[in-house]
Amino acid sequence: MEVLAACHVHSNWSYDGTWSLQDLNSGFRRRGYRVLMMTEHDRGFTAERFDEFRGACAKASTNDLLIVPGIEYSDAENRVHVLVWGLESFLGEGLPTIGMLQHVQGGGGVAVLAHPSRRDAWKCVAPSWTDKFLGIEAWNRKYDGWAPSQSAPDIVEQTGAVPFVGLDFHTHRQFFPLGMVLELPKNISEETVLDALRRRHSAARVFGMPLRRSLMNTALPLLKIAERSRKAGVSLVKRSKRRGTK
Numbered sequence: 001m002e003v004l005a006a007c008h009v010h011s012n013w014s015y016d017g018t019w020s021l022q023d024l025n026s027g028f029r030r031r032g033y034r035v036l037m038m039t040e041h042d043r044g045f046t047a048e049r050f051d052e053f054r055g056a057c058a059k060a061s062t063n064d065l066l067i068v069p070g071i072e073y074s075d076a077e078n079r080v081h082v083l084v085w086g087l088e089s090f091l092g093e094g095l096p097t098i099g100m101l102q103h104v105q106g107g108g109g110v111a112v113l114a115h116p117s118r119r120d121a122w123k124c125v126a127p128s129w130t131d132k133f134l135g136i137e138a139w140n141r142k143y144d145g146w147a148p149s150q151s152a153p154d155i156v157e158q159t160g161a162v163p164f165v166g167l168d169f170h171t172h173r174q175f176f177p178l179g180m181v182l183e184l185p186k187n188i189s190e191e192t193v194l195d196a197l198r199r200r201h202s203a204a205r206v207f208g209m210p211l212r213r214s215l216m217n218t219a220l221p222l223l224k225i226a227e228r229s230r231k232a233g234v235s236l237v238k239r240s241k242r243r244g245t246k
Contacts, residue, residue, distance in 0.1 A: 005036070042071050076095075080124050117151050122155050133161050137164045139178060
């Protein structure tokens with residue numbers, strides 16, 4: 001069966017998250033998601049805290065929505081970020097990307113390059129990394145906005161990675177019709193979700209449609225206009241708030 005998963009989600013277990021795991025369950029379940037792929041920031045985590053987090057994800061999961069624990073690992077320069085699921089232990093903060101990816105690959109985990117357009121992180125990707133990425137975020141709601149990344153399609157094509165879509169959810173502003181459709185058996189569990197990802201039994205969806213390069217090329221002009229309008233509106237609201245505080 002096909003199941004809709006929300007990827008790249010932060011809760012208040014991250015230093016900059018605001019929603020509890022229970023509130024995330026309720027909010028995403030109402031929007032038709034069956035799986036939440038959590039990616040808490042590595043900053044502030046320890047091995048003990050990660051164990052507690054895994055337990056909290058299991059406790060907050062319900063029959064209608066599974067919460068899968070994961071970590072967003074960042075390099076020491078806070079430039080390259082990698083979403084990781086499937087490891088039972090925490091690797092550490094500020095790790096060199098290649099070493100971290102080797103640990104993930106050796107431990108049977110899943111790694112996805114996050115928001116490649118942020119700070120031109122894609123320029124840091126070395127040839128030795130590419131076989132260790134299952135996927136690359138072709139669209140990150142927080143950083144790319146209402147239009148997909150312009151640099152990601154070429155990287156996805158060059159590496160053969162799975163195009164991922166991620167909300168980078170921190171607040172309600174990141175709710176957006178992006179998701180990964182997973183082909184799962186009837187029993188939805190962390191292991192069946194990870195197995196579907198490893199087997200590439202997954203596909204990106206936007207507004208319920210498959211995210212293909214042809215769709216991105218066709219829709220990109222309109223999406224860019226929408227994104228410019230959105231940013232202009234946000235800027236106007238911020239200026240109004242600043243004037244109101246003077």
